[in-house]
Amino acid sequence: MTPAGRPEVGPKVEVRLHEDTLTEVDALAERTRSSRADTLRYLITHGLESPHEDPTTDPTALEIEQTLDTDNSCGIEVYSNGRTYWVRNFETGQVYGNTTDPVSAAAMQGAALVAYEAIRLGDTLGGQSYGDSGDLDYDPSEIAYPDLVQVGRDILADLPKQAEALKSAAKGV
Structure with a gap:
C-alpha cells in the first residue's frame, strides 16, 4: 500500500504528452468513468498487445x-x-x-x-x-x-x- 492507502500498481513513470493527446485521454476516461491513470494503463497495455506497425518501416514485411x-x-x-x-x-x-x-x-x-x-x-x-x-x-x-x-x-x-x-x-x- 502507498502512504495514501491505494494499492501499488507498479513503479511511477512520468511522461509529457501534447495537450491534444491529454484532452483525448481525459475524454476517454470520462466516457469510461475511469481515472486518467487507469485509462493510460489500459491504452498502453492494449497498444502493446496489438501494435500498429507500418509496412513501410517494417523490414520483415x-x-x-x-x-x-x-x-x-x-x-x-x-x-x-x-x-x-x-x-x-x-x-x-x-x-x-x-x-x-x-x-x-x-x-x-x-x-x-x-x-x-x-x-x-x-x-x-x-x-x-x-x-x-x-x-x-x-x-x-x-x-x-x-x-x-x-x-x-x-x-x-x-x-x-x-x-x-x-x-x-x-x-x-
Whole structure:
C-alpha cells in the first residue's frame, strides 16, 4: 500500500504528452468513468498487445497480394510480416489499417476495393475529350475502375476463401 492507502500498481513513470493527446485521454476516461491513470494503463497495455506497425518501416514485411489497375497505377496492396497484415493504397502508400486476423484483412481489402465505386470517369479524365468532334466520347458518370470494384465484391462475398489465401501467402514471409 502507498502512504495514501491505494494499492501499488507498479513503479511511477512520468511522461509529457501534447495537450491534444491529454484532452483525448481525459475524454476517454470520462466516457469510461475511469481515472486518467487507469485509462493510460489500459491504452498502453492494449497498444502493446496489438501494435500498429507500418509496412513501410517494417523490414520483415513483404507484399503478399496486389489488386491493381496497372494502366492507371491504382489499387490495393496487402503486406504481411507473417504475423500482421497491412492493407494500403498502391498509389499513395496510405495504410488503411492493420490486423493480425486474416479475415479482417480480407474484409479491409474488399471494402477498400469497393470504395473505388465512388470514382467516376469524369473525375479521372477531367472532362478531356478524345473525339474529333470535341464532344466527350465517354460517360463521365461511369465507374472509373469497375474491375477493381468487382474484385472487391468477390472478396467480400467469400471472406474465408480470401482470408485463407492471405494466410497461405503470409506463411511464405
